[in-house]
Amino acid sequence: MAGPSHGPASFWTQANALLRKNLTFQKRNMRTNILLVCYPALLCILIVVFQHVYDNVIKHAKKCDPTTNPNCPTPEIPITPPLLQVPRSPYRAVRTDFYPFNDLPDESCRRNGSCPATILLTGNNHSLGEILAGTMITSSLNTSQIMTSYNDLASVAANVLGSSSMPPQDLIPLKFLDEIIYLVQRQCTNNFLTNVVDLEMAYDFLNSNKNNFNMSIWYNSTYGQTGDNVLLRIPRSVNLASNAYLHFLQGPGTQILFEFVKDMQQRTVFPNLDIASLVGPLFFTWVVLQLFPVALKSLVYEKQQKLRIMMKMHGLGDGPYWMISYLYFLFVSLIYMLVFVASGALLEMWVMVMELYPGFSLYRGLYEFAQYAQLDGGMRWEDLNDSENGMKEVLIIMFVDWLVVLFVAYGIDRVVSPGSGVRRRKSQNSQKKPLLSFWKPSLQSKDSTLNVQMDKADVNQEREKVDQLLHESSTSHAIVCDNLQKIYPESDGNPEKLAVQGLYLTVPRGECFGMLGPNGAGKTSFINMMIGLTKPTTGTAFVQGLDIRTHMNEIYTNMGVCPQHDLLWETLTGREHLLFYGRLKNLKGSALTQAVEESLKSLNLFHGGVANKQAGKYSGGMKRRLSVAISLIGDPRVVYMDEPSTGLDPASKNNLWNVVKNAKQDRAIILTTHSMEEAEFLCDRLGFFVDGSLQCIGNPKELKARYGGSYVFTITTSSDQEEEVENMVQHLAPSASKVYQLSGTQKFEIPKSEIRIADVFQVVETAKRKFTVFSWGLADTNMEDVFIKVSREARQSNALT
Template sequence: MSFHNLFTSILERTNFTHEAAFVGKIYMYSKLTLFCAGLNFFRVNSYGIQIVFFFVYINLQIAFAFFVASFFSSVKIATVIGYIYVFGSGLLGAFLFRFFIEDINFPRGWILVMEIVPGFSLYRGLYELGQYAFSGNAMGATGMTWENLKDPINGMRDILIVMTVEWALMLVLAFYLDQVSSIGGSVGNPLLFFRCLQKKHAPPLQSSFVQQNHKVAVDMEKEDVAQERQVVEQLLMDSNANQAIICDNLRKVYPGKDGNPDKLAVRGLSLALPKGQCFGMLGPNGAGKTSFISMMVGLTKPTSGTAYAHGMDIRMDMDNIYTNMGVCPQHDLLWETLTGKEHLFFYARLKNLKGAALVKAVNDSLKSVNLFHGGVGDKQVGKYSGGMKRRLSVAISLIGDPKVVYMDEPSTGLDPASRNNLWNIVKEAKRNRAIVLTTHSMEEAEVLCDRLGIFVDGEFQCLGNPKELKARYGGAYIFTVTTSPEQEPEIEELVHRLSPRANKIYSLSGTQKFELPKQDVRIADVFHAVERAKSRLSIHAWGLVDTTLEDVFIKVAKGSPVFNDVA
């Protein structure tokens, strides 16, 4: 028995050709049509009707998906509901809707109402095609033709009209909901749609309680943070200000649940970042760095305040900002089945690269992150190591020459050689764009960043370049010495002779660490004192170092009132 005859026999046993009863069988039938020539369902009916029917339905489903997507914020929930809809509409069509169609006493108007559901429209069209295919096969006649659409018992014409009208309406509604969500509105307020047509609008009003708290916070700000706020206010009044990023009192509050208080993730952040500068955000976990970046890239809406990227408001102009923005998220967002090169082609096309410029940009990006040679770029991302995925994410963020780039801990998981290569890429990239970088590596911040901000509990504690911060908060040498435990008092006495204001910050099993104010001691005096002490004390090891950026970070973080309250 041939494969064609075997497959036809199986279909006849399931009564598929006779009743066209189940959408899943139709789908299976259509998939195997390419391999099984001569199936009546597709062969007998007019090809033109089938092409129009499937074309309209596919586009209706796309518009319907965009429309429904506006009601979901969770991908998992949307996936579950999607599967329930697909299989549920198929089962209901086979075991419920079919009986309404075949019942001549059931009102035809109600059938049209039920066919507004795209799944039922699909089932009704497949049912009609199946019936005509069966009749044509049994009586030796042709299946459904364009002339048959005039038959009163044929519902295909009504289906095509319903789906076409619904397709147009879904496109309009999907566009409307997309515009409403892009300005932070709700579906229930139709007037919010017209706000997207406005060029500018006033930021949301704050309550008197919030304004009072903001005033107190401004009064308590450090001098450099307050100065940055004044710079931002002056830039906002200057229509010719040429800044890549301006954050104006940006604030994010997550509402409390289950009786818990509201969480202030970002507390009135103000920042001005010119083109050609890399700004580093340092802070402990949970400080609000990722919340800040999420607002800047459009993932979440600010509770109050706003920010501008090359003069475009993040509340109103995100569609335009996206074309000039690159993002390297904290966690890699990659498709496991696509290759590295395919990822870059996809994102480069989104940045409107075409032809030879597209191919050159992709190859240059792969070379810059060492994913070009050895065919690595042609391998599926699912076979990449964690470091290779991280390098690909960085390449994606820089492709297409974006003017503003956000990098959230880009070097996480990289080996020293790859990390050093990444630093060279970032240093080269910041020449003609602004980069905002978050990191826990003080070495990385010192190498890459022109300016730093230490971020604790949603607000800046200090701003400045690495040298300024070390000079301001690290006006001391760190003196470490290891002796036998019983000689600790003598070492402490020695240190206090060098500097009466010396501060012991660490002591454990004979190892002590002291802060020596720079204005009290000279490096030569410390060396002479240690050499003289070696003749009477068993000094196993000692060292004198300048304050590091890590020391500054720890001191600033511990100096924050909120940090101390948590501790």
Template sequence: MAEPSDGPASFWTQANALLPDSMAEPSDGPASFRTQANALLRKNLTFQRRNIMTNIRLVSFPVVLCLLLVLIQRLVDHELNKGDLKCGCKCINTKGDGQCKKECGIQYSTIKQAGTCAVLNPREWPPLLQIPAPQHRAVRTDFIPFNDLPNDSCRRIRSCPATILFTGSNHSLGEILVGNMVPNSFTQNYSDILGSLAQNVLGTASWPDSQNYLESAFFSDQPVYVVQRQCTGNSSFPVAIQEYSKTFQLDLSCAQGLFVWRNSSSAVNDELYKGYRTGNTERQINEIVAGYDFLNTNFNNFNVSIWYNSTNKDDARNELRSLVRVARSVNLASNAYVQFLLGPATKLLFEFIKDMPKPETEVRLDFASVLSTLFFTWVIIQLFPVVLTALVYEKQQKLRIMMKMHGLGDGPYWLISYAYFLCISSIYMLCFVIFGSVIGLNFFTLNDYSMQFVFYFIYINLQISLAFLVAAFFSSVKTATVVGYICVFGTGLLGGFLFQFFIEDASFPKGWIIIMELYPGFSLYHGLYEFAQYSLGTHGMRWIDLSDSKNGMKEVLIIMVVEWLVVLFVAYYIDQVTSSGSGKSVMFLFERFGKKHPSSSQRPSLQRQGSKVLVQMEKPDVSQEREKVKQLLLDPSTNHAIVCDNLKKVYPGRDGNPEKFAVRGLSLALPVGECFGMLGPNGAGKTSFINMMIGLTKPTTGTAYVQGLDIQTDMDGIYTSMGVCPQHDLLWETLTGREHLLFYGRLKNLKGSALIQAVEESLKSVNLFYGGVADKQAGKYSGGMKRRLSVAISLIGDPKVSLKRVSHFRKHQRPFKLTL
């Protein structure tokens, strides 16, 4: 026995000890589903404990990325809050003694600095209409051929009117109302500049900011317009506005207002839609100021719908990135209706608009949310090559077929392997979210945690299923690793520099986006993109936001759930068809539902397989063995361990070469208790014969029976009573010899004290028990020690049939006996 180690048991050791392992004696028959699952889970936990440093490096990757985002955020904040962007200050000499006092405020600030200043008493600004620039105002075109619009020649001299559409159930009433909207002349009261401006209709082509502490129309290169029915020769109106101890001189320009009637609201909507086009550098091409539908408005009822330009509003995230100048459009309609009822002397004045007071603020850019989509795509999808290489490693090293040869069924393998990778992925994602939340990234703290849990849980399940599917097409760990990490970085870069543009482009067909999201990496990118966009706001994403038509998270979740189930099914199906020793045809699912297989008690022990007998001279002992097999196949009561019936293996010819006969019609009968050795030179077919017997390859014709079970159809049942020592040592490098035998002993249905005793006896029988060798990792064994461990694995559990491929014997190897 190995010496006890110092110190308390580790987490993995304690977790392993909690797993059920009954003290009952071994039961007859193959191990149950639960026993197989228990054995594989214990082995995986031990393997995980051996690779703790790999896990630490895996978890450190998102930690490093999150810390990098925090560092970048600090650097960005430092640059943004330098003097060029902070509120302006000035040294003021208030007492005349040469000493100055530093005062800060918006009156000492540039336009860039003003946004951060404290504003205790916000300025009152005249309300403005959003009016297109002269070169974009509506004119007659091929797609808008209305004769009441001006000719496009007005654009050359910048004299095109600002067009407003209107409709309703009463044409004459509509004409009256729009006639009351715009005055015929400009009025100005120098003692009350703001009040006089409210008497007029002012407009601008500049876009408003997200706040109104400084009206962008008065601080931009765009002119401010006065909308009138007709513009006279003198169409410039100078105005002086006192603001924050400064006087702004403005020259208001006249813009003619053109009100044109349309017969229906659909006609108005169609013209508005055709007059606007995104994607060009000038944003608008044939823009309308607004549209009014007075519906059923009459003397007793005022009912109006207003179309307005909301280009500068980002509805996709429910965030108002900039204000929208719509209030003045509503006031024009209301004022016109009041004058219609009470006369032109009565006016519903809209004197000013102003923002709320605010304290001094800092310029902030959530850089982490801006970059998080790309970075976090890399963080999450890097689990894909980890799972993929683990699966391909078992395939490359033939560990999967080795476990299958010792009785591990496909059901326990899939259940435990899938659950194992799911637990690792879940722990990884949990650490990722917790760490991101602890360091205060808005991407995690603002978005609803339940939504994040659902999204990440569905995706890691899809990713694991995809890894199982892709693993079927690789046989080399190096190739799988390269392809896996190409997918990691390629997905992030293609998502950030291609797919994201398609998401943000409203004109791009949504159907194509859905098709692209069938690639799981783009589904992940789109979901993270939605989280990132909502984290730029104030409340993040909530479940209610899924009802927003511009939110793509709902479709992403649906695609991932459906794809998860489909990929998992296809992966299992391909595994059953392509895995060695499965013995299942491409149509095995239909065969299962189409007919009922008889039980082992109802099935005859042996059946003669129709095959073509070689027409050639045979040696007498060969003919005698062939006749013996024929008789045994007719006798269902035979107790022979192995019966081979004209077993053949032919490899097809390549490059014009003839077919290669590896095994040429072998007939063989081995009774129980016999030790049989097969000798022959290289190329005689020994390895091909054993590979067919253990399910690595399928016979071309003929078959063989092991304990009455056909290797063509009952390989899973054969594995429960067979011990196999392959030609090459198929071992886990990080597991000890004792752990190997404990795992395979459990697969042979050994439990409790019987398992411990069988492991110790196996280790002693191959001279691996003493000197601490049993608790040494197999990767540190010599070639001879690995070979002895493979022999011990093949004999543990007292299999009824044991097969061993021997290349050559060494003098220091202990003799052993193969029992049939």
């Protein structure tokens, strides 16, 4: 099949093999990978499109004329005098049943529009309030002076002007004179321009004094308003109170002139909307979390299909696996996030930094991004030094988490074996040791095992051979099983199951040993212990002198496995599978190419493009042949084959048998099968397993001679002749026993020592003269008869015990 592997593969050789396999695997998913990487860019484009539609289609669906529509933005904002908030006459305070204050006017003033506005001043310091109220509203101009001085805003600023919150027309300052303007004074006067009244407003000076200025201003902005065209004239109110307090401290010569304001309508038909800021945290989460299922799917797929343990069985160490897996997904993540950041920078310029996520700090980072997304340009590199956001700490946590999670995952994998939950024991020394150095722990484990009754001479002989080999410093036997036992604990109300009990077995190099037995006998449990999928309950086994309990990693480098179910990557071809596993066995260059080609040709996977077809498109028989080729690539010293010919047609089965028969030279093969023909053709020795224990062991000829010292006589007649046929056989051979009877067909076992073949022919010819014989036959014992007889006797013995 292949030349020597020149020793176990190094760390970097294994890493190279895994990396090549991953790259080949991803080539089969190129379309999916491209879509995945482009996913962030697609989302960024969608956000830009939605923002454009909102800003240019929805928000400005109708053209806006600021001269006719007050909701349109004003192109130029001229300056205007600052005005006080003066309620319109219908909304000024009057005396009612609810407000029976004597200083309020009667409501009859509303009919002629003569209701004054009222100002309320409160505070803890009443004397201070009175002083401030006396200097808050003064006037040095009369109405005619206001008319002539209107263009001089500085002179108007020394007076107090007021206006309603709801101008009769537009806010546009050019129409300022269309409004009703009030010259606010402490005493009322009437003239043609204004109705000068007191202001309706409340000033609460709280705890103000000469060392402390603390004030609240109350005003009414809810009178009869419809939600449109309402202005709140607040700055002038604040200026009056501030000026009054300044006069109190510094005297009347000091004041703050409030010359003009630029009033601008704030309401628009549609508010400004930043879609990126609105969906930012959720958008980031969508993008980042897309990578998680990609990595998870790959790891779970390898675990579910048992490809992870399959790679370990062919020599792939934990170090190369986790290094390549980590670097591979890190590289994919970096490319993914680079596309994300680049797309955001080119399309919106509101995302400059985004890193990979560890869960607990993700949302904090997203929050910071969302805050900066509202600013022009988003978060920049220099913003990392901003103590207000804490993004630097988030990024440091993320970086540290990547390292920590890597080593935690590696540590967990070291403690729990993939695929089975086997807890590892710490290996004290990875170097090969004599079997004798492991013998005492093995003997100690025997004390805790069940006392298995072993009354079979061949089985006892095998046990004695194991004890002898354990005392030798070296041996040519590749496999030595010492009291191997597996007990599955009780669960879900089911009692504990003794799958393998007290197994002693030796398999030398160059031998193919066949494990035979009915379903549930324990064959697969035995194989699983030998390949490291499950841990022995007690006892142990040595492979090439290494203990399976502590040195499985070293055993994997010289082991090949053909599992019961095909463990293959569906998107890799047969050739790519063999290249990968060949590299794990340290094959390189021309030796690797030659080994792969020979494997493909020997198992009829070379012609017709089969070698370059993806394994997912293989038939069941082709997958089985590929699994056998994988188990033999790289010249392993020990090979386990669990029913290798299942699903093969007769021609392919015969070809596979020849391959296995040639491959057993200088290597040990343990094979399980239900085909007695296959066992007899391939196996040098056979062991029959029933109910977890070895019942007999020997080569096919020995077993047939031991359990087949009889002929099998089969005869078919009518049902009413069955008793006469049975009497005939008993007369021919008194020790004959009937083993089968159904509708006139009967089968008897006749000891060879009691009859001659000629006697059988003579008895049948005589019977034909008396009644009708439809068919009959006489056969020597075959392996199927041995299988049935051994299984029946073992179960009868177990039932009695």
